[in-house]
Amino acid sequence: MTTLEITGGQVLKPDMTVEHGDVLVDREAGEILAVGDVPAGDETLDATDGLVMPGLVNAHTHLAMALLRGYADDKPLDSWLREDVWPIEGVLEPDDVRAGAALGALESIEAGTTALCDMYFHVPAVVDAVEQAGLRARVGHGVVTVGKDGDEASADFEEGLAVAREQDGAADGRVSTAFMPHSLTTVDGAELDEFVPKAREADVPIHLHANETRDEVTPIVDEHGERPLEYAASHGLLNETDFIAHGTHLDATEIDLLAETGAGVVHCPASNMKLASGIAPVQELLDAGVTVGLGTDGAASNNDLDVFDELRDAAMVGKLAADDASAVDAAAAVGMATAGSADVLGFDSGRLAEGKKADIAVLDLDSAHLTPQHDLVSHLAYAASGADVLHTICDGDVLMRDREVLTLDAEQVREEAEERAAAAVERAR
């Protein structure tokens, strides 16, 4: 066994208290051996003047959309997707997706994110990027049947299932999968009835966008006479391992349904604000006992992949939604970005404790905007950003040391992404 000792810092504990201490990691098992007063490790990572915290978990993103950052802004979801995003995504080749996912992975590591959930297409290319970056991910092929004939629609569902079966366990087990129908308005109900049982047989969770905008809720209520999550449940969705992205427009019945079923919600506050999708009832979800994580969504609707921004936005907009400054407090926001997201994704990470996955970030506290140190959880929620991250560790491996990413060639990743993004824009014209 080779051990890594993260030394000299303060440590964020699962109960959101902070203490001076070290963290000892079993590098081969990729697990935390001890926190606090620990035996000396074989190797050390200096965390002096730092806060050792769980790596952030981005529970809903589309990594490769980093290629589309700044390509189309200032529109609502439906026209943004139909007029801008889907046309250019239609010209993306696997190598484009690989380059975009690598750019997203680089940005994630730089900002202290160690695990994520990705919904996209050309998924093996996403897996390549995640594997090389050294991140942990749950991935899936986003199934869209709207505008497709019966055979094409079935083929897309089959691909979603094949990806979920074939990629599970990739990258030495760091990659797991989910079956991912894109949303309740972009896939056909009859096809869900056929394929959801197959996903259950494959024993993978199901992840979809749901209740993101009012325009998504109204047609389901009008056509089926039930709320979207009731409709989802009637098609076999919302098991305990399933999770929805957004959940912006939820009524009390749907919040109860989520609490009863144990299905999780990934709150995406920045994307919800930028697309003017709405304000999610996050404190109500937490009060009801729903498992809530945080996601950036893609970089084209955010426009970055910094989960620190997300947890700050979650705290801020959560207060507005509840009309209560004590709602979604600092600890709740940090909890959603770490343990909450990990629980939603079914990862045994998000907490610095013995036996947990060694997915860790070290934040540099030696800066004006993090001074004085009255309360480091407050700093995480309201003052810190991804640029403060010094070291990033995933599965016991150091992915970034002293702000240098070790697993990816940052310059090359950025150059290739720049070139491929420009070429894709040309082809889409």
Ligand SMILES: CSC[C@H]1O[C@@H](n2cnc3c(O)ncnc32)[C@H](O)[C@@H]1O
């Ligand atoms: C078919 S793969 C996933 C698909 O989702 C699109 N997408 C990106 N952001 C959102 C969002 O906020 N709501 C719904 N769909 C979104 C992405 O562009 C891909 O086409």
Ligand SMILES: [Zn+2]
């Ligand atoms: Zn999304």
